[in-house]
Amino acid sequence: MHRRFSTPRCLSLIVACSVAGAAPRAAEPGTGDGPRWERVSVRDPAGDRILEGAVVVEGGDGGVLLERADQRYELMQPETIATRESVPAPPVETPRDLGRRILADLPAGFDLHLTHHYVICFDTSREYAKWAGAVFERLHDAFVSFWKRAGLDVAEPDRPLVVVIFADRRAYDEAVRRDVGAGSDRVSGYYSFLTNRVTTYDLTAADGLRPPGRGSGRLAAEILARPEAAGLVATVVHEATHQMAFNCGMHRRLAPVPLWVCEGVATCFETPDLRSQTGWRGIGSLNTPRLERFRHTYQAGDLERIVADDARFRDAETAVDAYAIGWALTWFLMETRRDAFVKYLAMLGSKVPCTQYGRDARLADFTTAFGSPAELERAFLRHMDRVERRVP
Numbered sequence: 001m002h003r004r005f006s007t008p009r010c011l012s013l014i015v016a017c018s019v020a021g022a023a024p025r026a027a028e029p030g031t032g033d034g035p036r037w038e039r040v041s042v043r044d045p046a047g048d049r050i051l052e053g054a055v056v057v058e059g060g061d062g063g064v065l066l067e068r069a070d071q072r073y074e075l076m077q078p079e080t081i082a083t084r085e086s087v088p089a090p091p092v093e094t095p096r097d098l099g100r101r102i103l104a105d106l107p108a109g110f111d112l113h114l115t116h117h118y119v120i121c122f123d124t125s126r127e128y129a130k131w132a133g134a135v136f137e138r139l140h141d142a143f144v145s146f147w148k149r150a151g152l153d154v155a156e157p158d159r160p161l162v163v164v165i166f167a168d169r170r171a172y173d174e175a176v177r178r179d180v181g182a183g184s185d186r187v188s189g190y191y192s193f194l195t196n197r198v199t200t201y202d203l204t205a206a207d208g209l210r211p212p213g214r215g216s217g218r219l220a221a222e223i224l225a226r227p228e229a230a231g232l233v234a235t236v237v238h239e240a241t242h243q244m245a246f247n248c249g250m251h252r253r254l255a256p257v258p259l260w261v262c263e264g265v266a267t268c269f270e271t272p273d274l275r276s277q278t279g280w281r282g283i284g285s286l287n288t289p290r291l292e293r294f295r296h297t298y299q300a301g302d303l304e305r306i307v308a309d310d311a312r313f314r315d316a317e318t319a320v321d322a323y324a325i326g327w328a329l330t331w332f333l334m335e336t337r338r339d340a341f342v343k344y345l346a347m348l349g350s351k352v353p354c355t356q357y358g359r360d361a362r363l364a365d366f367t368t369a370f371g372s373p374a375e376l377e378r379a380f381l382r383h384m385d386r387v388e389r390r391v392p
C-alpha cells in the first residue's frame with residue numbers, strides 16, 4: 001500500500017508558463033473593483049478567434065495572459081494578437097450557469113452536482129459525485145481553518161472550484177492527453193494551472209476495487225475506505241489541495257512558487273481518514289509513507305538543492321524522493337518555525353504570474369526567512385530523527 005501511496009507525482013508540474021519573456025507585469029485593475037476585461041482577436045495556426053477575459057498579466061513585449069469566464073487561462077504571444085480592446089466585465093455567473101458552460105465543452109453524458117464551494121461535472125453515478133463532493137468540502141474547510149489558525153491570510157475562494165469526474169480510466173486518459181499532452185502515467189487525478197480544475201475518474205472503477213457487475217452507487221464510501229484504495233484517494237486529495245492553495249490566496253496560478261513549497265503543502269494534507277465522519281487527519285498527522293521514503297533516501301545537501309531549483313521534482317528518477325524531502329521540510333518548518341514559514345508563504349503569494357525566480361533569489365529569500373540552508377540542515381535532520389521516533 002505504501003508503495004502505491006507514494007509513487008505518483010503531479011501532472012500539474014508538466015504545465016510551464018511561457019508568456020512574453022520581457023518583464024511581465026501584473027495587470028492594472030479595471031475601472032470598477034474587479035480586474036480589467038478585454039476582447040482580444042487572435043491569429044495563430046489554430047485559426048482566427050476572438051477571446052474575452054480578465055487580464056492577469058501583460059508581457060513587456062505585448063503578450064497577454066487572460067483568464068476566461070470558465071477560469072481557464074489563455075496565454076497569447078504578441079505575434080498572434082491582432083487587436084485588443086477593453087470591454088465591460090460580464091455579470092458574475094451563478095455556480096449552475098458556470099457548470100452549464102463547462103458541460104458544453106465536455107463530451108455528452110455529463111451532469112452537474114453542486115456543493116457549497118464546488119461545481120462537480122460527472123459522467124458516473126450521482127452517488128459517487130456526492131461522495132467526492134463531501135470529501136472535497138471537508139478538505140476545503142480543513143484547509144481554510146488550518147491556515148487561518150496558523151496566521152496566514154487565506155480567503156475562501158470567491159467563486160466555485162471546478163472538478164471533472166470521468167466514469168472510467170479510459171475516458172480520463174483521453175482527457176489528460178487533450179489537456180496536458182501527456183499520458184496520465186497511473187495518476188488518478190490532477191490539478192491544472194491552466195484550467196484551474198481538478199480532473200479525476202470514478203476511483204471505484206480502478207482495477208480490482210469494485211465487485212464485478214456492481215455500479216459505484218452506494219458502495220463508493222465503503223470501497224474507498226478500504227486500505228488498497230488509500231493511494232488513489234490520497235492522490236485526488238493532494239490535487240484538490242493544490243487547487244485550494246491556488247484559489248485562496250496562498251499561491252497564484254503560474255507564479256514561480258518553488259515546487260518544494262507547493263508539494264510540501266499538498267503532501268501535508270493528502271492523508272484523510274475517510275472512515276471518520278467528521279475528522280480529517282490532514283496536516284495534524286504524520287504522512288508515514290513520505291517519512292519512510294525520506295529516511296531511506298535523504299542525502300546531505302538535499303535541502304539546499306530543492307530550495308535552489310526544481311530540477312529534482314521535474315526528473316522522473318528523483319521526483320518521488322524530492323516529494324518526500326518537500327514534505328519533511330514543510331513539516332519541520334511548520335513544527336519549529338511556523339511564524340517564519342507563514343511569512344515566507346505570504347511573500348511567495350505576492351509573486352506575479354509568469355515571472356522568473358532564479359536560484360540566487362530563491363536561496364536569498366529562503367536564507368532571509370530561515371537562515372542558511374546548510375546551517376538549517378543540522379536542525380532539520382535532528383528534528384526529523386525525533387519525528388521518526390514518534391512512529392509507533
Ligand SMILES: [Zn+2]
Nearest residue numbers: 010238263266
Ligand atoms: Zn502535487
